Amino acid sequence: MGRKFTKKGKRLLVRRLLPLGLGLIACAGCAYAVSSAQYNERFLPGTIINGVNVSELSLEEAEHNIRSVEEDYDLTIRFRDGKEETLDSEDVDLAYKCGDELKSIMNSQNGYSWLAKQLGDGDIYALDTKISYGKKALAKALSELPELQPGNYVEPVDANLNYEKDLVFSMVPEIEGTELLPDVLAEKTGEAILAGEDVLDLSEDTEVYLQPEIRADDKVLVDRMNALNSLLSADITVKMSDGTERKIDKQVTKDWISVKNDLYVVDTKNVETQAAALIADVAKNDDDYGYFRAFMSTNYGLQKFSSDNLHGHTLDQKAMADKLASMALKGETGVIDPVYSQFEDNKDPRFGGTYVEVDIYAQKVYYYENYQLVYDCNCVTGTEGYRSTPSGIFSIEEKQRGRTLNGYRDDGTLAYSSYVSYWMCFLPHYGLHDASWRDSFGGSIYEYDGSHGCVNLPTSAAATLYDLLDYGTPVIILRGTTEQA
Numbered sequence: 001m002g003r004k005f006t007k008k009g010k011r012l013l014v015r016r017l018l019p020l021g022l023g024l025i026a027c028a029g030c031a032y033a034v035s036s037a038q039y040n041e042r043f044l045p046g047t048i049i050n051g052v053n054v055s056e057l058s059l060e061e062a063e064h065n066i067r068s069v070e071e072d073y074d075l076t077i078r079f080r081d082g083k084e085e086t087l088d089s090e091d092v093d094l095a096y097k098c099g100d101e102l103k104s105i106m107n108s109q110n111g112y113s114w115l116a117k118q119l120g121d122g123d124i125y126a127l128d129t130k131i132s133y134g135k136k137a138l139a140k141a142l143s144e145l146p147e148l149q150p151g152n153y154v155e156p157v158d159a160n161l162n163y164e165k166d167l168v169f170s171m172v173p174e175i176e177g178t179e180l181l182p183d184v185l186a187e188k189t190g191e192a193i194l195a196g197e198d199v200l201d202l203s204e205d206t207e208v209y210l211q212p213e214i215r216a217d218d219k220v221l222v223d224r225m226n227a228l229n230s231l232l233s234a235d236i237t238v239k240m241s242d243g244t245e246r247k248i249d250k251q252v253t254k255d256w257i258s259v260k261n262d263l264y265v266v267d268t269k270n271v272e273t274q275a276a277a278l279i280a281d282v283a284k285n286d287d288d289y290g291y292f293r294a295f296m297s298t299n300y301g302l303q304k305f306s307s308d309n310l311h312g313h314t315l316d317q318k319a320m321a322d323k324l325a326s327m328a329l330k331g332e333t334g335v336i337d338p339v340y341s342q343f344e345d346n347k348d349p350r351f352g353g354t355y356v357e358v359d360i361y362a363q364k365v366y367y368y369e370n371y372q373l374v375y376d377c378n379c380v381t382g383t384e385g386y387r388s389t390p391s392g393i394f395s396i397e398e399k400q401r402g403r404t405l406n407g408y409r410d411d412g413t414l415a416y417s418s419y420v421s422y423w424m425c426f427l428p429h430y431g432l433h434d435a436s437w438r439d440s441f442g443g444s445i446y447e448y449d450g451s452h453g454c455v456n457l458p459t460s461a462a463a464t465l466y467d468l469l470d471y472g473t474p475v476i477i478l479r480g481t482t483e484q485a
Contacts, residue, residue, distance in 0.1 A: 044109050046122015049102070055122070059106055066096070066127075075192055078201045079147050080178050080209060091141040092193060093134030101127050133193050139186055148185075153178040158214035161225050163264060167250045169228045171221075174212035184208045227266040228257060230331030236324060237335045238279070240286045241313060242296055242349055248278070253328055268329065275325035279317045288312035288349070289342050293393055295476050296349040298357055298366050298373075303478050305393050314342035351474040356396075356432070356465070358455055360389060361480025363442045365432070365455065367468055375468065377461035378442030380435065383450030390427065390453070394475040398425035399466065405433070407452055416452070422462040426475040430454055434462035 043054045052066045073089045105125055117123070146152050156177035161169045185208050192200040202208050214221055231253050238246040256274040258267040285302060288294035289312040292304040316339040323336055353371035358364075360381050367375040381389040403423040407415040418437070425431035435441075435456035455477075457465065 039109055039114055041106075043106060044114050044123065045118040046120065047105075047109075047117070048122065048124040049105065050125070050127050059103060063102055066102075073193075073196075075189070075197065076199045077145075077189065078199060078203055079180075080176070080203050081147075082203070083147065085145050085147065087138075087141055087189070091137065093137040094193065095132045097130040097132070131194055131196070133190065135186075135190070138190060138193075139182075142182065142186055142189065147178070148180055148182065153180065155179050156210050156212040158212045159216040159218060159221060160214070161221070161228070161264065167232050167254055169225050169232075169264070171216050171225060173216045174214065176212065177210065179210040181208055181210055224263075224265060227329075228264055231256060231266050231271065231328055233331040234328040235333040236327050238282060238320070238324065239335060239337050240282060241288075241315075241338050241346070242286070242302075246278070246282055248324065248328065252278075256328070266329070268325075271329055272321070272325045275328060276317065276321040279315070279321040279324060282320075283315040283317050286338070287314050289314045289344065293347060294349040295351070295393070295478070297359070297476075297478055297480075298364075299359060299362060300478070300480055302349060305391075305476075310344040311347050312344060313338075313340045313346050315339065316341040351476070355474040355476060356469065358389070358432075358475065358477040359480055360391065360446070360477065363444075363446060365457065365461070365465070367465060369468070375461075375464055377457060377464075379432075379461075380438060380441050380450055380456040381446045382453040384447050387450065387452045389451070389455060389477060390430065391477045391479050394426040394477065396424055396426055396469050396471055396473045396475060397428075398431070399423065399469070399471065400425075401466075403433075405454075420462075421459065422457075422466040424462075424466060424469055426477075432457060432462065432465060432475075434459040 042056055042058055043049075045055045047054050050066055054061075054065060057065065073094055075087045077085050077087070079085070113121075142148065154175065154177040156179060157175035159174040160172050162172050163169055185202075188202070188205070188208055189200060216222075232250040234248065234250075234253055236248040238248065240246065256271050258265050258270045260267070288302065288304065289310070290304075291307050291310060293307045293311050295303045295305065297303045319339045319341075320336055327334060327336070350368070350371055354369045355367075357366040357368070358379065358381070359366070363379055363381065365377050365379045366373060400423040401421065403420055405416075405418045405420060405423075407417075409415045418435075420433040420435070423431055423433050430453050432455040435451070436459055438456060438458075441456065441458055
């Protein structure tokens with residue numbers, strides 16, 4: 001059975017035990033105070049700084065551990081070609097300084113809270129870390145990377161134009177290349193290090209790579225390509241007075257393209273000069289203004305015969321050249337008709353399309369009808385230098401079947417008498433007729449055994465022409481020179 005205390009006994013017990021309890025409390029308080037005091041130089045339990053547990057560590061120990069974590073650093077650089085390179089803290093002389101911020105955290109601790117912290121109420125801090133690197137070390141490390149070594153990178157190439165075989169210019173896009181700019185690379189790498197980044201991705205970074213100066217969308221380049229192709233696409237026909245044509249297409253305008261600083265360009269002044277030269281060349285053969293009558297011969301082009309009246313025309317070269325240059329520069333298709341600065345009685349150089357042509361040099365007779373050659377044959381004209389056949393523009397004045405041709409000496413005596421079946425007179429005492437006494441025609445016979453001035457023909461040829469020719473049919477006799485007297 002337990003002991004039962006009286007009220008007096010209870011009071012006596014309390015008086016005896018109270019000093020003991022107070023002593024125990026005092027001892028516990030002293031022990032807690034002693035434990036709390038150590039956190040003046042150590043971090044409280046549960047203290048996390050920059051992800052590092054520094055519980056119970058001194059300032060020096062905590063700084064060492066934090067620095068070890070911070071300085072255990074790798075940076076992976078990813079380049080445009082898919083390659084990667086890694087720099088570590090030693091490559092760049094990485095350094096970390098806590099400064100006074102770490103000490104401030106320790107000084108701000110309440111040591112008496114150590115028990116609560118130990119029970120799970122720890123503190124987490126993020127320091128503004130003082131990271132630094134050696135710029136010279138970084139520059140050296142970067143300079144040794146394979147991506148910066150000559151031969152390991154592709155230089156950028158400007159967009160340009162390709163002149164293809166079918167005479168058209170096409171765009172050749174630029175090449176970006178993989179050539180790095182060392183100063184920009186160093187700057188971006190340094191920023192990544194200070195930011196604590198693990199990866200520096202340069203694969204899409206246009207600032208760190210040397211860029212092409214000219215790209216495929218460059219307006220100047222595009223305009224130049226369009227101008228060149230426009231010039232080459234021109235399809236122009238220059239009509240001449242005689243109905244013939246001069247074609248100006250890419251086979252011509254390709255030679256109007258200029259080259260400046262190794263670049264194909266359209267130089268407007270050069271195109272105008274080329275157009276003027278072409279029209280001048282046309283005019284050289286087309287112009288026939290003056291006291292002469294023009295004739296378009298079978299074998300020698302335009303021939304000129306003296307005239308008492310002004311005939312012909314002069315092309316307005318400037319007007320035609322300006323139009324040609326304008327059309328060529330715009331790449332147009334069209335026709336340029338003759339424009340004249342002078343125009344006087346512009347007789348048809350084909351005499352209406354129906355005429356007889358006698359070519360003394362070729363010893364040929366040609367008959368044209370409606371601008372088409374209908375008949376031609378060999379002939380023998382007057383002996384050169386002695387009884388030459390006159391050259392000029394004549395017409396059929398007389399036609400007769402069966403005629404005796406008589407020739408007389410200076411003293412009036414008969415020199416010859418020849419019967420011809422077909423007589424076609426174009427000038428008094430001169431005509432086209434058959435010559436049955438000849439065995440051959442053409443060649444050089446006229447130089448030593450020609451006629452007395454008439455145009456001798458084989459009988460069959462004379463018969464054919466007699467049926468074809470009418471009174472007034474033009475007869476043009478030329479010597480085959482560039483200009484007639």
